[in-house]
């Protein structure tokens with residue numbers, strides 16, 4: 001059921017694993033200014049670094065010094081692909097330099113060489129919530145068109161440098177995060193002076209959608225340039241797909257679910273796959289007095305920069321209801337109404353493997369291009385036993401059920417090119433900034449109080465995933 005060339009693997013992001021802050025000529029990034037938090041304590045964005053605060057992105061899980069060991073483990077599991085991101089500020093420390101930082105380029109050369117040693121293809125996200133700090137400070141990120149050129153300069157530099165080492169690229173991680181206020185900072189590089197709580201930022205929708213337009217252009221230009229540099233490149237979009245169900249069969253709920261689906265899940269993919277703004281957003285902009293300023297050839301650029309494949313993250317589904325006072329559920333981006341038929345993770349994310357099959361069909365029907373699930377996994381508070389084992393059967397159960405549904409979608413005729421679970425290795429959580437919320441198949445000895453020496457331990461899920469890959473998706477006890 002899974003084709004022989006299926007891209008099995010795992011996904012990471014530099015700001016969550018790398019560390020090596022300011023080493024090798026790296027500049028300051030937006031994520032380096034986010035404090036640690038937890039399920040109950042919100043992360044904060046502090047333009048001025050506070051002496052007593054902890055900034056987890058500066059340390060990650062020290063992949064910068066452990067990459068050989070980590071990639072070796074991925075090789076041992078039989079990975080065909082390793083998704084990672086390049087830190088823009090390692091290549092252009094402020095984003096404004098004319099010449100790239102050779103030490104930064106060399107670091108990724110070494111990482112990619114290490115991947116190829118084990119027959120692993122790197123899949124590289126150009127920007128995973130990680131803009132150079134100066135571009136935010138000087139321009140409010142993509143609010144200013146100047147930043148499009150900064151991004152394209154960076155993209156061309158890495159495309160040229162790694163044209164023989166990297167075939168698969170993604171432009172912006174979870175670009176549709178820019179459709180909601182929370183995405184102001186991480187996707188667009190906007191932090192309004194009136195914001196007091198980073199998780200509920202002061203939001204100017206007209207500015208946000210204008211900046212998102214500039215991100216679309218940056219992505220499209222990068223795709224077009226990439227294809228010139230190497231016509232064999234496969235460059236994809238990356239959407240956070242939070243699958244939405246109407247809470248009940250009331251027509252009002254159906255309409256609301258459709259409207260929210262369009263605005264959050266569909267809009268960015270439509271632009272990046274089809275190369276034009278969809279009709280329903282034109283209407284939304286009209287009704288909300290949002291006027292996107294376009295330069296004469298913007299529309300043509302969007303057409304020229306269409307992506308080769310559609311990738312997305314899938315962790316959960318949510319319900320939407322036109323009625324108030326219903327119990328809510330948590331999510332990485334969107335909170336929704338609780339679905340009585342689903343269980344939730346320790347962090348309140350609703351677990352819905354069948355929703356993944358539904359989503360794959362929906363997306364293939366919409367786009368008719370290859371799909372790839374580039375994030376899917378379970379954050380849990382794992383326990384390292386005295387004998388060094390980690391018995392994460394709950395993670396195996398989560399992954400197994402989702403992989404089963406991918407198999408079902410493949411059988412149903414959907415073109416799925418690969419699956420990179422989140423994440424081969426424990427890393428800093430993006431929403432809560434903590435290490436306690438572990439996703440890895442490999443445990444990292446480090447906690448949120450700074451204890452631990454970054455030693456790596458294989459979890460039970462490590463051996464299980466290895467057997468899944470070895471058996472081409474049908475490991476022996478594979479009954480969900």
Ligand code: BGP
Nearest residue numbers: 013174332379428429430431432
């Ligand atoms: C996605 C991000 C990832 C990752 C994941 C899990 O939204 O692309 O960077 O972190 O969610 O979320 P979290 O780390 O908040 O649990």
